[in-house]
Structure formats: C-alpha cells, structure tokens
Amino acid sequence: MRPLRLVWIYPDLLSTYGDRGNLLVLERRARLRGLPVEIIEVNSDQAIPRDGDIYLMGGGEDLPQTLATRRLQADSGLHQAVAQGAVLFAVCAGYQMVGMEFGGADDTPVAGLGLLDIRSGRGEQRAVGEIVADVDPALNVPRLTGFENHQGVTRLGPRARPLARTTLGTGNGDGTEGAYAGRVLGTYLHGPALVRNPGLADLLLSWAVGPLPSLPERAEELALRLRDERLSAVNAR
Amino acid sequence: MEENNHRSRLPMRARLATTVGGAAATVSRLAGKGDGSVIGGIIGLRLEPDLLSLLAQGRRVVLVTGTNGKTTTTRLITAALRPLGQEIASNIYGANMEAGLTSALSRAPGAPLAVLETDEKYIPAMVKATSPRVVVLLNLSRDQMDRAAEIWLLARRWREALGNAPGCRVVANADDPLVAWAAGASRQVTWVAAGQRWRDDSWCCPHCGAHLERAGDDWSCPECGNRRPPVSWVLTGDAVIDPSGRARPLDLALPGRANRSNAVVALAVADAFGVNIAHALRELRGVTSVAGRYTQVSRRGCDIRLLLAKNPAGWLEALDVLAPPPVPVLLSVNAQGPDGRDTSWLWDVDYRRLRGRTVLVGGERKLDLAVRLEADEVPFRLVNDIDQAVDLAGAPHLEVLANYTAFQQYRAVLGRTE
Numbered sequence A: 001m002r003p004l005r006l007v008w009i010y011p012d013l014l015s016t017y018g019d020r021g022n023l024l025v026l027e028r029r030a031r032l033r034g035l036p037v038e039i040i041e042v043n044s045d046q047a048i049p050r051d052g053d054i055y056l057m058g059g060g061e062d063l064p065q066t067l068a069t070r071r072l073q074a075d076s077g078l079h080q081a082v083a084q085g086a087v088l089f090a091v092c093a094g095y096q097m098v099g100m101e102f103g104g105a106d107d108t109p110v111a112g113l114g115l116l117d118i119r120s121g122r123g124e125q126r127a128v129g130e131i132v133a134d135v136d137p138a139l140n141v142p143r144l145t146g147f148e149n150h151q152g153v154t155r156l157g158p159r160a161r162p163l164a165r166t167t168l169g170t171g172n173g174d175g176t177e178g179a180y181a182g183r184v185l186g187t188y189l190h191g192p193a194l195v196r197n198p199g200l201a202d203l204l205l206s207w208a209v210g211p212l213p214s215l216p217e218r219a220e221e222l223a224l225r226l227r228d229e230r231l232s233a234v235n236a237r
Numbered sequence B: 001m002e003e004n005n006h007r008s009r010l011p012m013r014a015r016l017a018t019t020v021g022g023a024a025a026t027v028s029r030l031a032g033k034g035d036g037s038v039i040g041g042i043i044g045l046r047l048e049p050d051l052l053s054l055l056a057q058g059r060r061v062v063l064v065t066g067t068n069g070k071t072t073t074t075r076l077i078t079a080a081l082r083p084l085g086q087e088i089a090s091n092i093y094g095a096n097m098e099a100g101l102t103s104a105l106s107r108a109p110g111a112p113l114a115v116l117e118t119d120e121k122y123i124p125a126m127v128k129a130t131s132p133r134v135v136v137l138l139n140l141s142r143d144q145m146d147r148a149a150e151i152w153l154l155a156r157r158w159r160e161a162l163g164n165a166p167g168c169r170v171v172a173n174a175d176d177p178l179v180a181w182a183a184g185a186s187r188q189v190t191w192v193a194a195g196q197r198w199r200d201d202s203w204c205c206p207h208c209g210a211h212l213e214r215a216g217d218d219w220s221c222p223e224c225g226n227r228r229p230p231v232s233w234v235l236t237g238d239a240v241i242d243p244s245g246r247a248r249p250l251d252l253a254l255p256g257r258a259n260r261s262n263a264v265v266a267l268a269v270a271d272a273f274g275v276n277i278a279h280a281l282r283e284l285r286g287v288t289s290v291a292g293r294y295t296q297v298s299r300r301g302c303d304i305r306l307l308l309a310k311n312p313a314g315w316l317e318a319l320d321v322l323a324p325p326p327v328p329v330l331l332s333v334n335a336q337g338p339d340g341r342d343t344s345w346l347w348d349v350d351y352r353r354l355r356g357r358t359v360l361v362g363g364e365r366k367l368d369l370a371v372r373l374e375a376d377e378v379p380f381r382l383v384n385d386i387d388q389a390v391d392l393a394g395a396p397h398l399e400v401l402a403n404y405t406a407f408q409q410y411r412a413v414l415g416r417t418e
Helices: A020-031 A062-075 A077-083 A093-097 A198-209 A217-233 B012-030 B037-047 B051-056 B070-080 B098-107 B120-130 B151-163 B177-183 B257-272 B277-285 B312-321 B344-348 B366-375 B386-393 B404-414
Strands: A004-009 A037-042 A054-057 A087-091 A101-103 A109-111 A118-135 A144-156 A161-168 A176-181 A184-187 B060-065 B088-090 B113-117 B134-137 B169-173 B188-193 B213-215 B218-220 B233-236 B239-241 B247-249 B296-299 B302-308 B329-332 B359-362 B397-402
Touching (some): A004 A020, A020 A054, A020 B344, A020 B366, A054 A093, A062 A077, A062 A109, A087 A093, A087 A198, A093 A101, A093 A144, A093 A184, A144 A161, A144 A176, A144 A217, A198 A217, B012 B037, B012 B051, B051 B098, B051 B120, B060 B070, B060 B120, B070 B088, B088 B098, B098 B113, B113 B120, B134 B177, B134 B257, B151 B177, B169 B177, B169 B257, B177 B188, B233 B257, B257 B277, B257 B312, B296 B386, B302 B312, B302 B386, B312 B397, B329 B404, B344 B366, B359 B366, B359 B386, B386 B397
Parallel strands (some): A004 A054, A054 A087, B060 B113, B060 B134, B134 B169, B188 B233, B329 B359
Antiparallel strands (some): B296 B302
16 A cells, blocks of 8 residues: 655754644554555755645744745745645644745745635734634534644635634634635644644545544543543633 | 952942842741742842842853753852852852842852853843853753743844853853854854754754754854854763863763763863863762752652753753663653643654653643653553652662653652752
C-alpha cells in the first residue's frame, strides 16, 4: 500500500511551540488503523514535494512568517498539491499565511498564499488562553478545546466557511474561529491543536484516505480523558 | 568603612525606601511568604522609582540572563568572584525582575560588587538602570510563550540595548546564533564556545532569515555572511580551554553539560574581573546545589534527586543528566502562572530515550504529559504524589524531573535543604 504522506512545512521557520504534536497525532491515529505513514519534514531551503497527502503548517513570529510566505510563493509546490486535492492544516501564523493577506511586522499588510479566502490583520490586544469552540455541524467534529496565543483578527470572505463558533476565547475575533474551504483548514488553536481534538485529526485523515475504521477503545482513552479534563477546567463540558 | 556603605550616600527618600522595603521583606519572611525579596523591592520602588539606579551607583554590576541557567550561573559567578575578597550582592533566590534586583542591592548596601540574575525581557531596562560592567548572555530558546516575548524580538531588543551601552562588556555564548547576533552590536565581547544542545530555535539566521549552514558547533549564514565569531573560551568535554590555550579539567560537583557550560561562562566573567582562573575554578567545584536543584534527599529509604527544567531546551539537557536505566524516573508537570499556562511545549521534547526504564508521571497536568509519552511509545504509570512514586518505583534511587511549581511542591514536601 502507498504510505500516507505527511508533509511538515518548514519546521525550521514555522515551529514555535509544540507544532510537532499535530504530526505525531496524525501519524499515530493512521498507524493504529493499519495505514503506513511516511513523514517528510521540509526545511525552508528545500523544495516542497508535490505528492504529499496532508500538509501541516505551524506557528511563527512575524519575521519568519513573512519569510516563509515568500518562500512558499516562490516554490509553488504547496499550491500545486492543494490544487490536486491534498489536505492542508494550518495553525496560528500558518492559518494567517494561507489567506489572502496578513499583518506582518509593524502590521504592514503582506500578501498571503491565497489558498483560503480570509484576510488577517493585527488586533488591539493579544488573545492568550484556553479556547473552546463549537464546530460547524456539517463537519461532524466534537467541540474544539485548545490554547490560543495571537494578536490576529481574521475576516472570512464568501469562499470560506467558519470552522467553529467560539464559546470561550477570541478566535477570529468576531465570534467565529478558524476557517475551511475544500480540504484547506486553518485555526487559531496553536501548537499541538490535534492533541485535544482527535475528532479534528480524524476529519483530516478521512479527507485524505476516505472513511476510517474506529480505533480500539484503549487507544484513545487518555486523549479523551485529557480532553474532558481541559473542558471541565473551563466549565465547558 | 563608612565611604563603602552605599546606602549612607543615598538621598534621604531612597534611604527611607530601602528601610521601609526591608521591613516589609522581614514581615513577609516571618509570615512564611517566601524570602520577601519581591515585596521589599516593590515597596521600595514605589517610594523612590529611581531606587535601583541609585542603589547600583558606584558598584560593579554583572547582569546574567538567558532562557536557561540564569540562577545557576549567577551562583557560579558569585562563587568565582569570591577570591576578590569583597562582599557581593546577589538575588540568590531567583527574584529576577526590577523589584528583585532592587531588593538584592538594598540588602547589601556595602557590597561593591553585584551579580544579578535578570529576566530576559528586563535586560534593556536593567542595563539602563544599573550601568553594568558585564552582561552575560547564556542562551535563548522558546519558553513560556503565553507570557514571554517572542525570541527573535527579544534578541533584537538585547542587541539594541547592548549596542547603546559602551562601557559594558558582554560575555556571550558564540554557539547560540540568536545570542551571538544579540551580542554582536556591543563594542566589547568575550566570546565563549559554551555549546548548544537545543537547536530548534536557531536553524535560521536571526539577521536575514536564511537557513543556516551548521557543522558541529560552527554555524554561518550562506546569504548575509553572519557567522559564529572567533571564541576565546572553549568548553570541550569536561575541560575548559582559556584564552591562553591552556586546558583544565572542570571537575564540577554539579552534573551535566549545561552546568559545565555555565561554569565556563563564570570563569570568563571572573577573568574579566582579574580573578586567577585556578582560584576561580576551585570555588566553582565547591558548589553542590543551587536553590534546591540537584539536591539529594532521602524519603522512606529511597534516595531522591531533584532536577528542575522549565522548557524544551531545559528538559533536553535534564534528560541527559538522568542516571542511566534502570534507575526509575518521576516526571512532573504543572501549568500555573510561573510555569506558563500552556503545555504545548511538551510536544517539543523527545521522550523516546526514556523507553526501557520505569517512568512515573505526576503533577497537576499529568494527563497532558501522559498523552505525550503515549505518542512516543514510552510506558508509564500515573502517580498522585511523591510517596506513591517512591512506592511504585520500588528502588533505592529515584530521579525526579519537574517544572517550576511542580518542583517547588516536591521541595515543600521533602523539606528544604538549603
């Protein structure tokens, strides 16, 4: 069987806080279902492979965010992969980058990758803390629990749908959180966002490989306990 | 010795501020609320906002900063300067913001020397306030991102502050590209090859952003020409090579590569103050534990060693220090304010080398750590407290690795030994 190819984009520039977690969660949940996995970490001085199945983009500071965007534009591999139907999951700075525009250093607008119809700028104050959000019912994913740490404000255009509606935290800044269109999905939940949201991880996997068999119960007992504990801690169970 | 008493030269309001602050610190200590250094400093600063500058005047000040090793290095530098035979003011309890520095100076009014651990964010303000003779830059990596500044930004602020401090010598780790760039604008730098174990925050050039070329400890930027500066002090294995080229074994009582690195930095600082290197080294070898770190305590027949690590780079170094298997390990993580409320950093640490030994997991965020270990296929058991860990370990030794408040909780249970 051809292995599932997970491509982590620019861990040298876009990895500020635990972004590796998303890669490890996808890998584990695929392997537990008998899917072979190939992990490809692509540094910013290397070419983006066109034949990946799921591409991951993490967080980054202002300067790395702008540099990484410039490089991905010049490379064009990610654009080709997405045009061919690959899955793209982007968190935090990566989420802003996949949009049409974001606020760079000193909030000067920087052209984004144009893979998602969103525009981001800088908000009045930094949003730091736990976030809880109810996912678009069309996606059939349990509510999101995570940590956000950003100063972005994001507006969605007509060609993107909000991923979720916030019940705690800031998200996009207008009561919605994240966005998706086709198989491109972005969120302000930063770092290892999939750890507490195995349902979201499975959504991405199913976009890549189709319907998934369920996992043995023991395999996700700890992840579900952690999820419950975190939701309880903010009274959101 | 009246002319040596800095407090007596202070303006009246500043003298009152140090007295009132000192009284508050005493009350705080008696009430069992820590060592009182922060509350004393806060009250003093409220009465006299320039108190820190006034207290620093006429002293030779060393500021010590970096993501990891600040407390230990401050302690090591204080030891290495002892041969000078002068009183040294220091914030030995790790209160490292303006109030803590103020308190450390006001408690030692006659000390002509001061070695002050300083929070990374406060370096620009503290450089301005204390006009330090030496600033020590150890390392810079991701840490408590929910409250700390982003590190490229921090490096730029250090660079600006040190570029505007002409009378200050910088002692900096040349092996950390972010630190080297931050120190690079200074006119006098002593470069130390202190090593860099954690590299995930410095794959790219802090000046232009290009992917750095790295071979061993050497690094250079293929685009802008930024490169590792030539060094005058080198840590190699367990030995230090001084600027004359002479190698000496370090033979520290403190464990681990990170502490050897801190010790070489301390020697470079001592040398800048004219201390004989052999004499300074003798003092460094006498340091056995620092604010409870590396302390060995016995609990119900089990020898427990406490290790503190607060972020991915710290955990990486601490995992190196652990006694080899089969000695069991207790890992403990909290996420209170001082720890950072975000546990994402757990995913930046590679735990796979813990496979093949008994691993126990405790702390208020043990489930976060449990899910992380599961992903790395490290078998573990959850524990509620240190005694349960001792029971389950069933061994004569237990290594405990904890982050900040988890560490303090265990220290409180086990009894402070210093």
